[in-house]
Amino acid sequence: xxxxxxxxxxxxxxxxxxxxxxxxxxxxxxxxxxxxxxxxxxxxxxxxxxxxxxxxxxxxxxxxxxxxxxxxxxxxxxxxxxxxxxxxxxxxxxxxxxxxxxxxxxxxxxxxxxxxxxxxxxxxxxxxxxxxxx
Numbered sequence: 001x002x003x004x005x006x007x008x009x010x011x012x013x014x015x016x017x018x019x020x021x022x023x024x025x026x027x028x029x030x031x032x033x034x035x036x037x038x039x040x041x042x043x044x045x046x047x048x049x050x051x052x053x054x055x056x057x058x059x060x061x062x063x064x065x066x067x068x069x070x071x072x073x074x075x076x077x078x079x080x081x082x083x084x085x086x087x088x089x090x091x092x093x094x095x096x097x098x099x100x101x102x103x104x105x106x107x108x109x110x111x112x113x114x115x116x117x118x119x120x121x122x123x124x125x126x127x128x129x130x131x132x133x134x
Contacts, residue, residue, distance in 0.1 A: 001073065001109055001111065002036045002038060002112045002113075002114060003038045003109070003110040003114070004037060004038065004043070004114055004115075005099075005114065005115035005117060006046040007115060008114060008116065009028070009043065009047050009064075009068060011024040012024045012025050012064075013051055013056060013060065013061075014050075014051060014056055020134075023134055024116075024134075027134075038071065038110050039071040039073065040074065040101075041075060041076060042098060042101055043068075044068060044072060047065065048065060051064070074105065076101060076105065084100040084101045085097070085100075087126070088100045091122065091126065096119055099120060102115075106129055107127055107128070107129055111130065112129060112131075113129060113130070114132045114134065115133055115134070117133070118133060120133055
């Protein structure tokens with residue numbers, strides 16, 4: 001499975017540049033075709049929040065969320081939250097706790113995490129999974 005960070009979905013649904021939209025859409029299509037798309041509840045929560053903040057039409061948000069909910073694979077349990085908090089304290093990265101939660105979910109269930117977020121660079125040598133920054 002491949003964990004997709006929230007920003008990949010945002011670039012598909014919100015106008016943040018045609019190149020990013022095309023890259024993100026192609027990636028998600030390929031992962032769906034290969035039955036490899038992994039989303040988390042945190043991804044969907046951030047997706048809804050960000051689209052609402054960007055004032056995206058609620059009907060579009062609803063359609064997109066309904067589609068992506070089929071790819072939510074696991075919940076966030078206490079062990080993942082504890083591991084994420086432990087790592088963010090160790091790295092002094094608690095302002096990025098959501099990124100660390102994404103990473104810990106990906107470590108547990110996936111072989112790779114894909115994002116546009118350069119903040120993940122700090123984690124690349126702290127994990128055994130591949131982090132691909134687009």
